[in-house]
Amino acid sequence: MSDSEQFVDQFIDDYFSECDEHLATVRRVLLALEDDPSGAATQGGMLELQRALHTIKGLSGMVGLAAAEQVAHTMEDGVRAIGKHPTVVRPALLELLFAGENLLEQAIASRRRHGAPPPTDAYVARMRGAIGHGAGFVGAPVQHVPGMGLALSSDASVVSVEAGARQRFDFTPSAAASARGTGVETVRRWLLSLGEIVEATPRVRAEGGVTFEFVVAMRRGAQPIEEWRADGLEWADFEVMPREAPADMPDAARAATPAANLVRVDLARLDDVMRMVGEMVLTRSRLDAVIERMASRHLGEQEDLEEANEALERQLRNLREGVMRIRLVPIGEVFERMRFAVREMARESGAVIRLDFEGGATEIDKVVVDRMLEPLMHLVRNSVSHGIESRTQRLAAGKPAEGRVSLRARAAGDRIMLEIEDDGAGLDAARVASRARELGLMPRNGRLDDETMLDLVCTPGFSTRDQADMGSGRGVGMSVVRSAVRALGGELFLQSRAGLGACFTIELPLTLMIADAIIVQVGEQVMAIPQLSLREIVPMEELVLTRMENNEMVSYRGGVLPLVRLASLFGFPTTVAANRGHVLVVGSDSQMAGLVVDRLQGLREIVMHPISDPLVTVTGVSGATELADGRVSLILDAAALVRRTTREAHGSTR
Amino acid sequence: MRKVLVVDDSATMRRMIIATLTSLGSVAFEQAVSGLEAIERLTLSPIDLVMLDLNMPDMHGLEVLRFMRAQESLRDIPVVILTTRGDEESRSAALRDGVSLYLTKPFNPPDLAVQVRTLLEGAAA
Numbered sequence: 045m046s047d048s049e050q051f052v053d054q055f056i057d058d059y060f061s062e063c064d065e066h067l068a069t070v071r072r073v074l075l076a077l078e079d080d081p082s083g084a085a086t087q088g089g090m091l092e093l094q095r096a097l098h099t100i101k102g103l104s105g106m107v108g109l110a111a112a113e114q115v116a117h118t119m120e121d122g123v124r125a126i127g128k129h130p131t132v133v134r135p136a137l138l139e140l141l142f143a144g145e146n147l148l149e150q151a152i153a154s155r156r157r158h159g160a161p162p163p164t165d166a167y168v169a170r171m172r173g174a175i176g177h178g179a180g181f182v183g184a185p186v187q188h189v190p191g192m193g194l195a196l197s198s199d200a201s202v203v204s205v206e207a208g209a210r211q212r213f214d215f216t217p218s219a220a221a222s223a224r225g226t227g228v229e230t231v232r233r234w235l236l237s238l239g240e241i242v243e244a245t246p247r248v249r250a251e252g253g254v255t256f257e258f259v260v261a262m263r264r265g266a267q268p269i270e271e272w273r274a275d276g277l278e279w280a281d282f283e284v285m286p287r288e289a290p291a292d293m294p295d296a297a298r299a300a301t302p303a304a305n306l307v308r309v310d311l312a313r314l315d316d317v318m319r320m321v322g323e324m325v326l327t328r329s330r331l332d333a334v335i336e337r338m339a340s341r342h343l344g345e346q347e348d349l350e351e352a353n354e355a356l357e358r359q360l361r362n363l364r365e366g367v368m369r370i371r372l373v374p375i376g377e378v379f380e381r382m383r384f385a386v387r388e389m390a391r392e393s394g395a396v397i398r399l400d401f402e403g404g405a406t407e408i409d410k411v412v413v414d415r416m417l418e419p420l421m422h423l424v425r426n427s428v429s430h431g432i433e434s435r436t437q438r439l440a441a442g443k444p445a446e447g448r449v450s451l452r453a454r455a456a457g458d459r460i461m462l463e464i465e466d467d468g469a470g471l472d473a474a475r476v477a478s479r480a481r482e483l484g485l486m487p488r489n490g491r492l493d494d495e496t497m498l499d500l501v502c503t504p505g506f507s508t509r510d511q512a513d514m515g516s517g518r519g520v521g522m523s524v525v526r527s528a529v530r531a532l533g534g535e536l537f538l539q540s541r542a543g544l545g546a547c548f549t550i551e552l553p554l555t556l557m558i559a560d561a562i563i564v565q566v567g568e569q570v571m572a573i574p575q576l577s578l579r580e581i582v583p584m585e586e587l588v589l590t591r592m593e594n595n596e597m598v599s600y601r602g603g604v605l606p607l608v609r610l611a612s613l614f615g616f617p618t619t620v621a622a623n624r625g626h627v628l629v630v631g632s633d634s635q636m637a638g639l640v641v642d643r644l645q646g647l648r649e650i651v652m653h654p655i656s657d658p659l660v661t662v663t664g665v666s667g668a669t670e671l672a673d674g675r676v677s678l679i680l681d682a683a684a685l686v687r688r689t690t691r692e693a694h695g696s697t698r
Numbered sequence: 699m700r701k702v703l704v705v706d707d708s709a710t711m712r713r714m715i716i717a718t719l720t721s722l723g724s725v726a727f728e729q730a731v732s733g734l735e736a737i738e739r740l741t742l743s744p745i746d747l748v749m750l751d752l753n754m755p756d757m758h759g760l761e762v763l764r765f766m767r768a769q770e771s772l773r774d775i776p777v778v779i780l781t782t783r784g785d786e787e788s789r790s791a792a793l794r795d796g797v798s799l800y801l802t803k804p805f806n807p808p809d810l811a812v813q814v815r816t817l818l819e820g821a822a823a
Contacts, residue, residue, distance in 0.1 A: 058710040102782035105804035217738045228738040244756040254741045
């Protein structure tokens with residue numbers, strides 16, 4: 045790898061996650077622009093849009109993704125052209141901007157997959173054509189505004205006057221406030237919660253230092269908080285006559301206001317914390333055992349200790365839940381993406397679709413959200429392209445011309461339910477039946493209830509469409525949807541009513557732990573061992589076996605390594621000879637053990653389901669996971685196995 | 699230890715710049731996500747060099763540069779504008795306002811490090 049590749053590689057995850065943020069901004073502003081034909085209320089949004097594209101362009105250039113750089117650049121030109129001649133070129137350009145966003149996503153995704161980027165020349169040419177057309181119409185060439193005119197353009201302030209009363213705020217930074225974490229950026233976020241910042245100017249104070257003067261177009265009813273004064277923000281009491289504000293700030297604009305108290309946390313760091321919590325849970329259970337042994341001897345003190353131990357258990361459980369909650373994000377952001385996809389599909393097919401959301405504030409594990417995006421997208425696309433009938437069919441069936449797709453999310457205990465419902469024709473039972481017969485999958489009794497129908501359409505290769513259409517053909521099939529749901533420990537359900545619509549329900553666990561694991565085979569049994577607990581894998585043939593009483597040892601890196609044959613430990617018949625198989629070296633520098641397995645099956649990402657029932661607890665097993673093929677595999681607890689081995693070794697040599 | 703203020707609204711870009719300049723050794727960094735924050739940092743602590751993006755919310759990089767050049771205490775701090783390709787029109791304005799170096803992104807990390815080092819050494823002399 046060259047130096048520059050290495051440099052890029054170091055930042056590629058940052059690049060993906062920052063681009064995701066900017067793309068979300070692009071989509072939000074584009075949808076807002078479309079909803080607002082006058083464009084007056086979205087001036088601030090236009091600046092945001094330009095900046096998001098500009099940043100994507102810059103970052104894409106740094107990581108050498110020319111396709112994304114070029115598309116972002118072209119889109120910037122398009123946005124500028126809209127700003128120049130709002131009415132003339134707007135619809136065509138807006139359409140091109142939507143297409144551009146799509147292309148940008150594809151380009152960035154291609155990098156994620158290490159694939160070839162999509163071609164962009166045609167897109168660039170189309171945009172150039174559209175911009176040229178608009179410019180010709182008003183008789184002026186589109187010009188690049190120096191510095192893009194982003195700094196407090198006069199346009200922005202004109203709009204803001206319309207938005208409401210103006211209020212001036214002065215902020216004087218100080219080392220003390222800065223040490224408390226309050227700076228001009230904090231103040232900016234405070235003020236954004238009140239309205240739109242129209243002006244922000246630094247002024248040098250006569251006595252030295254600087255004061256920032258902000259002018260804010262206040263949203264109706266917005267009030268500054270008195271405590272802000274303590275950190276150096278000053279304002280006169282409201283004396284400006286409030287102008288008649290046309291409406292509250294649009295939702296989009298409010299959503300744009302960054303929450304003041306958010307921090308970004310790397311998921312890996314949270315996993316670290318979670319692991320530490322897990323270790324504490326283990327330590328506490330050791331404490332449990334000690335207390336039990338003490339029971340007979342120290343009556344009085346033991347009670348106090350027990351009480352403290354119980355409190356500790358409670359606190360640990362709270363801590364664990366607290367950490368898990370940090371991983372939760374609202375499902376609403378995924379819903380927003382559906383809005384975008386449905387809009388695209390409706391435009392392609394000419395259908396009129398209404399998309400309803402419910403429960404967007406429902407919180408769900410970040411990893412689950414990311415993995416549910418594709419399956420949800422597929423189900424929504426299915427609804428739009430297969431479920432909802434054509435306009436004429438709908439009218440003939442006495443339905444409203446406008447098709448409806450509803451996305452609902454709700455929490456039920458420690459499960460999350462996601463529903464995708466449409467008021468279309470429902471699944472075509474006759475068609476499913478004929479395809480099932482073709483494939484020899486038709487159930488004997490010939491009955492097609494919802495469950496059977498779901499099983500059938502989730503069979504790989506089952507599509508009832510001869511030709512996949514643009515909408516649902518790309519991405520994943522139903523079989524992949526179901527395995528994605530199951531891989532997360534969830535389940536997929538279907539309710540279909542002929543002529544009335546279909547409803548898919550995805551039931552998922554609220555939180556889960558995901559880890560990379562080596563999948564191994566012991567006898568006929570498949571087991572998983574988290575990669576993090578693994579030091580090395582050595583083939584048995586390379587090691588020299590010695591026996592000490594009942595324990596097998598091998599020499600390893602200048603010392604001896606006690607072996608644990610997992611087959612005999614768990615009582616499975618082994619399928620390989622004693623000098624074959626692989627040794628997984630686990631443990632710490634001072635305490636190591638070698639776990640002997642028959643075969644290695646590879647590295648997988650697994651979802652860990654801890655075994656919490658005390659009746660099924662087995663030493664050396666920390667939980668279970670479902671593999672992609674549906675087999676259940678036990679997850680090995682390396683730490684417990686090492687502890688057990690060391691104990692035994694000591695026992696036998698004494 | 700010299701102190702470099704890195705001003706850019708993209709966190710990834712700031713990280714890239716800092717990683718690049720860390721190779722110079724004995725450089726400490728301050729960061730600002732906006733023009734306003736840049737001015738705040740400049741007035742609160744001594745800075746030896748500013749890496750400045752142009753396109754930022756509420757206060758454009760050129761305004762930061764102008765503000766600095768109008769202040770007795772900030773006038774002599776070297777400023778490197780590092781802006782995304784496509785803003786070339788700003789170059790002449792930046793040169794007029796006394797920018798020390800005008801560079802564009804994407805940048806080549808080793809080249810950038812060399813150019814900034816020269817500037818830091820010049821300022822020290």
